[in-house]
Amino acid sequence: MVDIAYFSLIVSLALSGYAVVISLLGARLKREEMIKSGERAVLSVFVLLTFASIALFHAFLSRNFQLEYVASYSDRSLPTIYTISAFWAGNPGSMLLWAWLLSIFSAIVIYQNRRKNRELIPYILSILMTTSVFFLAMIIFTANPFKQLNFIPPDGRGLNPMLENPGMYLHPPTLYLGYVGFAIPFAFAMAALITGKTGEVWIRTTRKWTIFAWFFLAVGNMVGAWWAYYTLGWGGHWAWDPVENASFMPWLTGSAFLHSVMIQEKKRMLKTWNMVLIIITFILTLLGTFITRSGVIQSVHSFSQAGIGPFFLGFMGFVLVGSLTLLAFRLNKLQSKGELESLVSRESTFLFNNLILVGLAFAVLWGTVFPFISEAVKGTKITVGPPFFNQVATPLFLILLLLMGICPLIAWRKATPSNLRRNFIYPLVAAIAGAILAYIGGIRLILVLITVLLMIFVTTTIVLEFYRGTKARHRMANENYFKAFFTLIWRNKRRYGGYIIHAGVVLLFLATIGEGYKTEKIVNLKKGESVQIRQYNLKFENLSTFPTASKQVAAANLTVSNSGHLKSITARKEWYPKQEQNWTRVAVSSTLKEDLYIIFSEFSEKGDNATFKIIINPLMIWFWIGGYVMAFGTVIVMWPDRREKLRLATGYTRR
């Protein structure tokens, strides 16, 4: 099976190459049978890669340790569920996952467009398959998951225990769904440029794909943060680590793209800008994969190193030069039909939102690669710390928040002074009142006060939007308020789903306020001794130690009394003899107000004495709630909509 799987990778590479050539030829010579043949080649790649992936899953599950990859990332004691996720624990499997997802998406694109966009399809497929050629070549030549050892080890080396975690189960696949997902709008954009059909068709066709990719990038980042918070046990969830930045950057430019395509759809403007954005986003997804998988940039949790560097840089350069050249040739076809009129208009808030998002992505990129550039140019190794990112990102984040509030209040084209007065009065009054209340309530940090002000401003805006819409429906359609509210959302999923996503973002800001009020304390407690931190009283009751199949566990039992409320908490420290590694399992007790985060660090041999680091993270839970709200909003936006289809269909006939 393994040999056939490897062989199917090679055939996939050949077929991907064939699909590129035959599709282009077919399009050039207008030979439908050649285009069809290209499609069939793509579908075959999908079948073959599916087979190869199943073979790799099977190799893991059947504990085929003759495969070097299986032996490196699993062992007999690994539970089945994590044996499955070991598939993407290392480079070879991750790259195969990328290529496999790409082939799945390509097959879906063929199915979706079997009766439309026929003149775009050969170009779309040739672009997707060029990417496929690249990934498959890299897998076959540098990171073959089916490489066999010349002996069969009795057992594998096991998975890093930190990866045996639901977070790590979901984090890579969700991120890759996002990364690979952006390949589809990119391929459509390039096909639009090649064919000169640079209208709105490619954007409408790929709208769902874009949101899908954006959604999974967001989920991937969230899950990564969640994993860092609960598993790495240092008390935070975001450290501006290169690997984190790598997946954050395409999300930022993807968010910009998501907003600016709305302007192209509605106003036929920003066409060139949208092309630039999707090119940047696609390249950033490649860069993201590269940074995570290559370990080129110094990073503490770059788990892997392999000779994929030159491959990746070469391909990224090729994509960049190729797509920008194409864009330059077609600039005359990308003239805007409409024109921006006034700086004080809804269009211009979209534009500024875009500039800030791209500027932010650039700042993150610069901070991430600066050490690398400095070393290459000046020969001195330097590092750029989190304070750089916080310094630059904080004002930009706050401006984005402000724009999020202004945008729905301001009229399209050109806002009149009366429009501004009418719409801004309530949110502004609420925001200022809220900030004053916060000040009276004892908040003195200026950044926090500004954030509170803006958060209330945006929230009021969103509430007003829902309120006005509901009231209008109530009056016009004679529905009761409850029904009017839900039909409002249901009939305008994109708009109100978008507002829900914005509400989720506001909650993320709420969580970051907590950072300013963090408390930390390291304590050494004897058995039975207790310590007071803010309103919490922590008592170290006892320590129990016991072995399990794969580890030695030390569990510290504590009683936490929160103003009279008693709760017992267990913080653990585990020793994995096989991996010769300690793993502190933090105990987290969450309320809406704050998280009590206990790190069990050390204990004396007799177990009568232990050291803990106790952190109080205010408002932390709102970060995760914000994530859920954003996901909920995105599901509403993505929900199939018959009216939307109708609207699009009439849009097509009109032209």
Place this chain on the structure above:
Amino acid sequence: MKRKSTKFVIAGVIIFLAIGFMIYSSINRYSGFYLKPGELVAKGESAYGEQLRLNGKVAANSVDWKPEIPRLKFKITDGKTTIPVVYKDLPPDTFKEGVEVVIEGVYTKEGTFKASSLLAKCPSKYESKKKEKK
């Protein structure tokens, strides 16, 4: 017609310049040298008191950990030069003798490195074993 788009170009340029300026002014302030112990000592007096990062291995038999204070002392080495380190926080799980660490902090006149953060490289056991075999 022309004047309208000029307005936007100017606004855009101002935004990008502002972001560019923020990046430029912050990157020098918040970046520090990334050195090996030998390179740090070679810098001589100029290295004192400057925030920087140091990368090396935890020297054998050098770890002295007093959890009740808490205070961690150890020596960081690049094979030739060894520098004593003091860190007043909990060491990460992966910290132990012989492991590669990245510490951030200040080098003092007394020849001790006062670390404010300590990162131990994630277990490279799998990778290193692989290399041994090749």
